Amino acid sequence: MNAGIVGIGRYLPEKIVTNADLEKIMDTSDEWIRTRTGIEERRIADDSINTSDMGFAAAQKAIEDAGITPLDIDLILVATVTPDQPFPSVACMLQERLGAKKAAAMDVSAACAGFMYGIVTGKQFVEAGVYKHVLVVGVEKLSKITDWNDRNTAVLFGDGAGAVIVGEVSEGRGILSFELGADGTGAKHLYQDEYIIMNGREVFKFAVRQMGESCINVLEKAGLTKEDVDFLIPHQANIRIMEASRQRLELPVEKMSKTVHKYGNTSAASIPISIVEEIEAGKIKEDDLIVMVGFGGGLTWGAIAIRWGK
DSSP states (O other), X not given: OEEEEEEEEEEOOSOEEEHHHHHTTSSOOHHHHHHHHOOOEEEOOOTTOOHHHHHXXXXXXXXXXXXXXXXXXXXXXXXXXXXXXXXXXXXXXXXXXXXXXXXXXXXXXXXXXXXXXXXXXXXXXXXXXXXXXXXXXXXXEGGGGOOTTOHHHHTTBOEEEEEEEEEEEOTTOEEEEEEEEEOGGGGGGEEESXXXXXXXXXXXXHHHHHHHHHHXXXXXXXXXXXXXXOEEEEOSSOHHHHHHHHHHTTOOGGGBOOOHHHHOBOGGGHHHHHHHHHHHXXXXXXXXXXXXXXXXXXXEEEEEEEEOOO
């Protein structure tokens, strides 16, 4: 049995904050932000919208896209570091709001790599024949843990949610290989105190090295080569990090997802948000080989090679 993605959905807050808006409240410039990060604008959720609200909206769309009902869901995994509150989990809140009465539920905390951890966890349950449908949500309201006086981090982050249904797919399709990893010695470089604290230089060095290595590793595990890759969806953290991964795979620019300019770094939500974006743009087609790769605080990382389609 092969597990893959059988439904997708996303939610983005309406409010757009541009680099020009940030110029008015801190010592920065549009040029500085764009040249160093590739970000032009980001979405920010207002005070009435919390993490669970965004996750709920994305989950509803993924369930509808998969052609199932909430009662068909066996497990809910929510990747987030910005839950509404320490407990109950966002996953339990979604279970109640969706009416997914049969589903077990828990949150996954692996920062920006959380969605990869969630997908791989869901895959195990489906391929073991234990569960039929696993809802995986990546959602963050990073604006509530961003120090808007810190120009090094405030320009980076945005809010949003993406969701997928992991279920059984036809032979030859689905998740072909994966890699998950962590290096706790790097925890000091990216963490939350009251707000997000980041040593940008160290995180950049780690991400450039690890993202490229993980891409190659999942291809080797699947018995594939760089030439087999049709599309790359990297975590949308920084265009320079993303470009390093693309170049490692020797892919042309048009074969890499780029949404960072519109949404900023949405942590665990960035990859599922990008999946929906590229599907709607017609850039991902049936039977395409897709590599998804992310990294985050922990330090953590994860990658999968997936043959797209049901």
